[in-house]
Amino acid sequence: MQPTTPPAGHRDETPAARREWTTRHAVQATARRTAALVNALVDKAPSADTVTEVLREHGEDGPIELSADDLAELRSAALRLREVFAADDTDRAAETLNRLLRSTAGTLRLTSHDGASPWHPHLDSADDAPWGEWFLASSSLSLLVLLWNHQRPPGGVCASPACRNVYLTLGSGPPRRYCSRRCATRERVAAYRRARG
Ligand SMILES: [Zn+2]
Numbered sequence: 001m002q003p004t005t006p007p008a009g010h011r012d013e014t015p016a017a018r019r020e021w022t023t024r025h026a027v028q029a030t031a032r033r034t035a036a037l038v039n040a041l042v043d044k045a046p047s048a049d050t051v052t053e054v055l056r057e058h059g060e061d062g063p064i065e066l067s068a069d070d071l072a073e074l075r076s077a078a079l080r081l082r083e084v085f086a087a088d089d090t091d092r093a094a095e096t097l098n099r100l101l102r103s104t105a106g107t108l109r110l111t112s113h114d115g116a117s118p119w120h121p122h123l124d125s126a127d128d129a130p131w132g133e134w135f136l137a138s139s140s141l142s143l144l145v146l147l148w149n150h151q152r153p154p155g156g157v158c159a160s161p162a163c164r165n166v167y168l169t170l171g172s173g174p175p176r177r178y179c180s181r182r183c184a185t186r187e188r189v190a191a192y193r194r195a196r197g
């Protein structure tokens with residue numbers, strides 16, 4: 001099987017650069033971007049700069065111009081995607097995802113953005129679909145694959161009342177309750193203090 005090769009002009013022959021190029025659109029990378037964007041968009045009115053920064057951190061290298069409408073649509077997509085993370089079990093996560101997938105605008109297709117990226121699936125109506133539509137479609141698709149592969153919810157909501165970020169369950173091992181080591185430590189200290197009275 002021939003591996004995907006960056007086209008001439010985009011090609012950087014170092015193995016690390018090649019690996020980065022071919023995995024940027026892998027399902028885990030897309031799911032990580034989903035969780036980061038949900039957390040950036042859900043809590044308060046997000047600024048275009050913050051959202052742009054998250055998109056850049058997760059490999060978006062095209063032009064990013066976010067209008068107030070774009071931000072509102074991204075935020076509404078984030079609130080709907082958050083329901084998948086908040087689902088109690090695999091069945092509920094699957095039902096929630098099915099509901100989101102029914103509202104996506106496109107049919108499943110592969111695109112390489114005219115050779116600018118490795119081939120990867122899209123579920124929005126066009127490669128230049130609005131940001132909110134793209135976010136809902138690409139995120140639903142990546143969460144679908146994670147649920148399909150692992151037969152468990154693709155993530156959860158941090159159990160710390162002070163946080164409520166979403167996180168992914170990508171590795172194996174015991175189920176996690178917190179988004180980060182920081183939250184786990186804070187809650188452990190709080191429980192210890194409560195126990196001591
Ligand atoms: Zn947390």
